[in-house]
Amino acid sequence: MPKRIFTFSRGSAERPADAAEALGLKGANLALLASLDLPVPPGFTVATSAWREAKSESNALPQALRADLRAGIEWLESVTGRRFDGDVRPLLLAARTSARVQMPGIAESVLDIGLNDRTVDVLARELNDAAFAYRSYRRFIESYASLVLDADPAEFEEISDAEGERAGWTEEPQTVADWRALIACYHAHIDRELGAVVPQTPLEQLTNVLAASFASWRHPVATSHRLLHGVPENAGLAVTVHAMIFNERNQKSGRGRAVSRDLTTGESRLSGEFTLGARGSGEIGDSAPVFDLAALASEDPAGFPADLSELTQHVRRLEAHVCDAVEVDFMIGDGALFLMQSRVARRTAAEAIRVAVELTKEEIIEENEAILRIDPASLDLLLHPTIERSDDYVVLGRGMPASPGAATGEIAFSTERVQARAKEDRTVILVRNETYPEDIHGMHLADGVLTIRGGTTSHAAVVARGIGKPCVTGAGSLRINAETGTLFAGDRVLKEGDEITIDGSSGEVIVGAVALLRPSLTGDFATLMEFADRARRMGVRTNAETPIEARSARAFGAEGIGLCRTEHMFFEGDRIQAMREMILASDAEGRRAALDKLLPIQRSDFVELFEIMAGLPVTIRLLDPPLHEFLPKSDGEIAETAAMLSVDEAVVRQRIAGLEEFNPMLGHRGCRLAISYPEIVEMQARAIFEAAIEAGEKTGDAVVPEIMVPLVSLRRELDFVKERVDRVAALVTAERGRGIDYHVGTMIELPRAIVRADTIAEVADFFSFGTNDLTQTVYGISRDDAANFLSTYIRQGILERDPFQTVDVEGVGELIAMAVEKARRTRPDITLGVCGEQGGDPASIAFFEETGLDYVSCSPFRVPIARLAAAQSAIRFSRASGRGGRNRRQDG
Structure with a gap:
């Protein structure tokens, strides 16, 4: 069987290769502190392997584990010079449960294991403090009964209140007799209401706490957390047992949290807080004195009941070991300092960036390491x-x-x-x-x-x-x-x-x-983004069609527009009426007349976008949605439209009925509209080209628009639309007397387009993968209706995650990779990007980096996330492939 128990004390620790996996976070941290010769209470950790062994025996503690526990106690007795259930200097223990990750719902810590009706008086004599000894015993009984016997803690409060009222004390007993009477009431309640006892044998106390801690892995809260975060059921938990520290006893005791840096500035100096342990009752509570460690260090270190410089040295040593800001939980018992837990300092997104940048300036870490330390999703918090x-x-x-x-x-x-x-x-x-x-x-x-x-x-x-x-x-x-x-x-x-x-x-x-x-993203944030831009290969564009969106995206570092959805420009004011006039027209001549009204509006929109992007690429998708989406729906709107067109309402209703579709997502939309009504393409192309010339003349920046044809599945569809676009370009060139540079490409969002990507690439200057519709057509799932059952799929483990949020690598991703290979085989210089929702998802971006796409496009407020995620993906991919760092600007 695997080793069950791992011991630790200052200067030595038994540490398996994957310490967190075997010992849980608490056990692994204490083992690390001990191995660095830092002051820790001696103890041992019952490993996750013991949990799995107990699980296989219907949760009963195996005899072999009980024997190992006895051996562990004997080792602790030899290290501490105390005896479990001893007649003098009794050994008391704390049991702390943890898993390899933070896990709500598992057992709370149980303190003072080893106290019973006899050892409580032994401890009182040793410390010359009966109130503290009995207070500790009371706490043990309450926590033991709550964990092991499933008692309601509120009932003990009621017992205490009733006994206090009977005996004439308020907050707590005042004499040993009062304390013994209260403890007797506790025992009687447990016997009467729960049909159980709190064992008087310390080893039985420990084994029962251990068994109950193991069982807490299946607490409903813990189970829900595991399902939500993908923690395997068999990962299990560990229980760390160590000698008690009396950090609440007197004015030389207390507890605190020390951080190696001031997280608000990134400066290397001790910060945190310390709570003095003693009030009148000796308990830490709301009125216990709380001190700021930074103030103590600079003003009055004598107010700290241990050596503050020693604590500072320990914390700095830990930071040097992990090369990151660290946070240390510590306790002081009668003037003796103990480190109880360490971790990379918890911090806000802004603090994480500040510390990473500061560590880079101090040459403790390199830029790439700073980039990898920031969770891209956390940047969203900076936009609050x-x-x-x-x-x-x-x-x-x-x-x-x-x-x-x-x-x-x-x-x-x-x-x-x-x-x-x-x-x-x-x-x-x-x-x-x-x-x-x-x-x-x-x-x-x-x-x-x-x-x-x-x-x-x-x-x-x-x-x-x-x-x-x-x-x-x-x-x-x-x-x-x-x-x-x-x-x-x-x-x-x-x-x-x-x-x-x-x-x-x-x-x-x-x-x-x-x-x-909203905050300005400057300073350390801007520095981190500079790091990211130097490291990433992929470009980051934005999905935008309004000036506000475009300006926001530029402020966030977008390198162009990867998707301008022109249909979003037609839903307001006079625009929607002109659109309806065009749709309801009876012939091409009527449609052209309506489109002539839309032309200057479209041109003005595009001029503003081109000016904002100042020569950066702007990809404009031709009209995509089915026409019925623009038509009036209410009786009032229908009447208003009929009056505007000077036709009978019946004519409008008949046209609306004629455009209705059973499945619009797969219906008359995208390039199918352009083929049915080429005059729409011609108007949009003219608006784009005239706007490009006008914006270029205004700004002096060369504007090279990218025209994207949606929903292509046949090369001949793209041929048809591209021919119309080229014809308009020639006309505008002749009219304006100057040439126009532009690109025509397609949105790849249908499985047939994937399969025929090599042929389509012969005429397309670029591909942009529309992962939203591609996911719908690959899965045969409507994104709008998927919420009814996708949550069930994820809860049941049929799907790991929502494929509309993170690209399905095995299905949709495999098809994207196929299209990339086919397209580049035909046309090595083709530009490949993605403009679906997954363009701003860090996990999806990692896949796009591996697949070799040139850019991602996402909503404006996700641009910083995409920039950082693209950098991280480039770094990780380079390391995994054994290549040096790549620079997007160097590689083109």
């Missing part, structure tokens, strides 16, 4: 609104800035209220004392989250950052009255449904709605 600062708004209170961005919405005090308001399309701020896993759905639906308690690593903060929602935590000056549905801030009272604004970057809570702004 921020507050437009003014003196007019009223700050209700302040908390901790837990997740970036700002949001305005109505107060809702529960997930249920959020759901109800979200159904009415109202913006909502979820306001809670603190959040729990069952609040996640409400957090997803809410526009922002505000909690009264908690810090920057609380449940609310971590979840909000993960889902990209603004969040403020620890707004302690505010108070919630759940019964009356009110929020108090001093003398001010707000009700559920009142509007507030939260700023997840400053921690401010503001009365009412305030103006919000």
Whole structure:
């Protein structure tokens, strides 16, 4: 059998090759810290292999594992000089459960294993602190009963309140007799209500905690998380057991979180917070003193109950080891410092970029490594609104800035209220004392989250950052009255449904709605984008047809327009009426008359796009959707159209009925329209060419438009349309007295076009893969109707992901690769791009890089994501293929 138990203590650790896989995150981190000779509590980790062994024996702990546990305890006794169930200096343990990834729903930590009715008094004598010893025992009983016996923690609160009222104490017992009476009540309740006991034998306590921790892998929350994130059911969990640290005992105790850098500036200096362990009761709580580590380091290190310089050295050593900003959880027990956990520092998207750029400047990492460290999808968080600062708004209170961005919405005090308001399309701020896993759905639906308690690593903060929602935590000056549905801030009272604004970057809570702004993507963000542009091979264009979209895309670094959907230009004002006049015309002459009205509108639109793009490529797709989409639908619109055309309403209704289709997606659209009504192509081509000349004369930039013919499946279709385009180009050249450079290509979105890509490439200057329709036609699935069943497919494991969001590599991707090979075999210099939704999806971009496409095109606000994803894909592909770094501008 594989090794079940791995020991660790300062200076040595048993570490398997894949530590996180075998030991879980907590075990792997403690083993790393120990191996670096950093101060850790001694202990051992029961590996995932033991979980799998127990699973195969119907969750019963195998005898061999029980024997290994006894051996592990004996080893711990020899290292610590303490005895499990000892008559003096008893050994107490903490058990912490973890998997290879963060996993909600699995067992919470159980502390003080080893305390019983006898050892609690032994500990009290050793520490000369009976209150602390009994407080620890009380905590152990509650957590043990909750995990192992499935007891309701609230019941112990009720028992404590009742016993306090009977004996005359309020917060906690005051004498040893009082404590013993309360513990006796706990035992009696467990015996009476649960038919069980808390074992008095420490080894039995540990084995029961271990078995219950193993069983928590199948908790519904954990199971849902695994399904959602693709974690294999057999991955299993590990349990790390280590000697207890009494970090809540006195003024020389406490706990904290240290970060190797100031994440707001990227500067290499200790930051974080430290909570002093002792109040009157010795517990850490809301009123326990909290200190800023950066302030302590610069002002009064004597206020820290251990050697602060030693902590700083440990943290810096870890950063040097992992070459990244690190975050360390630590505890101090009676002046002794212990590191409990380390990880790459959790950070916002902006902080991640700042640190990566700073590490590059300090030559700790190279540019390519900085690029690979940023999740492309996280850039979306930088596009969240921020507050437009003014003196007019009223700050209700302040908390901790837990997740970036700002949001305005109505107060809702529960997930249920959020759901109800979200159904009415109202913006909502979820306001809670603190959040729990069952609040996640409400957090997803809410526009922002505000909690009264908690810090920057609380449940609310971590979840909000993960889902990209603004969040403020620890707004302690505010108070919630759940019964009356009110929020108090001093003398001010707000009700559920009142509007507030939260700023997840400053921690401010503001009365009412305030103006919000989008951030400027400069500074470190711009530097990272420079890194990415140097590393990537593929170009990044945008899908845009309005000046606002085009300007936004240029600001985000788009290198042209990869898809201008001309039909989107016809749905407003006079344009839609002219379109309807053209469609309802009875002959070509009538259609041309209507198109003459549209020509100057189209030309003006294209001039503006060409000017904004300033010589960058602009790919204009000819009219694509079926004509019925432009026709009136309501009785009022039909009457208005009939009056405009001076025809009877019956004529309009007859024409509408004649254009109806059973399956418009596969009907009379795309190049089929151009062949049926070539005058449409001629108008659009003339508008494009005249606009190119006009824009070129205005800006001095050479404009080379790319005309894209949609829905081609036959070469003869492209031949037909291209001939009309070429004819118009010749006419415009003769009229204007100057030549026009242009390209004609096609959107590849049908399986037959894939199969005949080599033939179509003979006349096409470029291909642009329309992955939306290609996915529909390959799967035989309507994207509009797929939501009814695709979620079931994903939940059942039939599909790993939505193929309309991430390219289906095995099906659609295989066809794209076939078309690329065929096209380049016929025409090596053909330009190949993609303009479907997947053009902005990082996973799809990785496939497009491997396939050798020249560019991707995506919505304006996904351009930065695509730039970074393209760079990462180029770096990874180069490393995997053993090639050096490639530069898009060098390779062309």
